[in-house]
Amino acid sequence: MTSVTGVSTADNSPAAPGPSPLSGDGASTGRLGDRLFGGAARGAGLLVIILVVLIATFLLSQAIPAIAHDKANFLTSTDWNVDGDTLSFGIANLLWVTVISSVIALLIAVPLGVGVALFITQYSPRWLARPAASLVDLLAAVPSIVYGLWGLWVFGAHLSGIQHVLQDALGWFPLFSDTTVSEGGTIFVVGVVLAIMVLPIVTAISREVFAQTPVTHKEAALALGATRWEMIRTTVLPFGRPGVISASMLALGRALGETVAVLIILSALSGGTAWSWSIFNGGETFASKIANNAAEFDTPQKAGAFIAAGLVLFVLTFVVNALARIVIERRKAFTE
Numbered sequence: 001m002t003s004v005t006g007v008s009t010a011d012n013s014p015a016a017p018g019p020s021p022l023s024g025d026g027a028s029t030g031r032l033g034d035r036l037f038g039g040a041a042r043g044a045g046l047l048v049i050i051l052v053v054l055i056a057t058f059l060l061s062q063a064i065p066a067i068a069h070d071k072a073n074f075l076t077s078t079d080w081n082v083d084g085d086t087l088s089f090g091i092a093n094l095l096w097v098t099v100i101s102s103v104i105a106l107l108i109a110v111p112l113g114v115g116v117a118l119f120i121t122q123y124s125p126r127w128l129a130r131p132a133a134s135l136v137d138l139l140a141a142v143p144s145i146v147y148g149l150w151g152l153w154v155f156g157a158h159l160s161g162i163q164h165v166l167q168d169a170l171g172w173f174p175l176f177s178d179t180t181v182s183e184g185g186t187i188f189v190v191g192v193v194l195a196i197m198v199l200p201i202v203t204a205i206s207r208e209v210f211a212q213t214p215v216t217h218k219e220a221a222l223a224l225g226a227t228r229w230e231m232i233r234t235t236v237l238p239f240g241r242p243g244v245i246s247a248s249m250l251a252l253g254r255a256l257g258e259t260v261a262v263l264i265i266l267s268a269l270s271g272g273t274a275w276s277w278s279i280f281n282g283g284e285t286f287a288s289k290i291a292n293n294a295a296e297f298d299t300p301q302k303a304g305a306f307i308a309a310g311l312v313l314f315v316l317t318f319v320v321n322a323l324a325r326i327v328i329e330r331r332k333a334f335t336e
Contacts, residue, residue: 018310040191059311064303065323074308078275080289082305089305091312093275097187097283098313101262104191104279105198109247113202114197120203121210122162122232133207140200156184156265163188163280174277181282185267188279193261205250208238209243242327249324253317259287268292286313 069087072079075088116136120129150272160183170176213236221231267282284292290306297303 003105010085041270042303056314059273059307059314062300062304063308063311066301066308069301070305080305081271082302087301087305089308091286091309093269093283094289094309095181095312096277097266098256098285098287100279101187101191101194101266101285102252104188105194105255106248106252108192108195109199109202109251110244113199113247114206114244116203117206117281118197118232118236122228122236133204136203137200139196140204144197144258144260145264147193147197149260151189151261151265152184156189156194159183159189159192167280173280175280177276177280179281179284180277181267181269181280183280185265185282186280187266188284190262190266191279193265194255194258197261198254201246201251201254204242206248209240213239240321246324246327249320249327253320253324255286256317256320257287258285258312259291263288263291286310286316 066087067074069088071086072088072090074090076092077088078093079088079090080093080200081088091206116132117272120133124132153192163183163186166188172177183189217235217239218231221235225233262285266284266288268284269282293306297306
């Protein structure tokens, strides 16, 4: 039984002795089909684990020697000079642009996606719900390069007015200060385009979770005199909170690793450019930096510097997805 706070009684109750009711009894018919299916499932699971371990091992083996020869602070330096025999590189700029563009994407995509999911599941007539859901899902089928070209040539120009308003009103704050970067190639434009790209993830998962809200909970709220919005606020949203959090985490992981669209839209800064906190500045993310310089991996040391940056992105994405899995596992404890 779930409460209106979104926390199930299963979460607050001590675990009952014996195996979990969700774990199954491990019984098998012993038939050849069962054995083959079980073996294939275990093999697939082990293969994924092995692949992740191998990728992590490769990244560490290539990155550690490069970091050992790094003359700058790898975590706090903004320099990136891997030409010649002396390596001097840091990830501060890459980390900032990657994180702030993804945060902007989430700040836009999560409220919008939740609103669309609520409309489809709670307000929309039946004849409109399915086409509306399909249209949102179709956004996920658009290739990244199309988003990049559209953002660079079309969408970025339409955001210039919003950027001017934010700079005029909040320019005193470092996050919104003016820069010399072209209005169509800023972190802000990239964040908005990323928000559109991750919107199907947030909407689809939120929609599925909201649709599973027990009817008895909704009817009980309406029977007590609640309005439609009060019913949603006290039953649907608390019930779907873990799903929305999971969707946000998955969308964050998608935004952190986006490469092509960011590479096309974001204006790269020349070496030695002064640090700026502004979201109207240019720069590079981890993924776009590596993709943009892939042709220069001509020496092990130079390649190791970029692989070290990729290792940080790997760890960042791994942590985000691990948090999403933890929230999803908690979601399984909900029962009617």
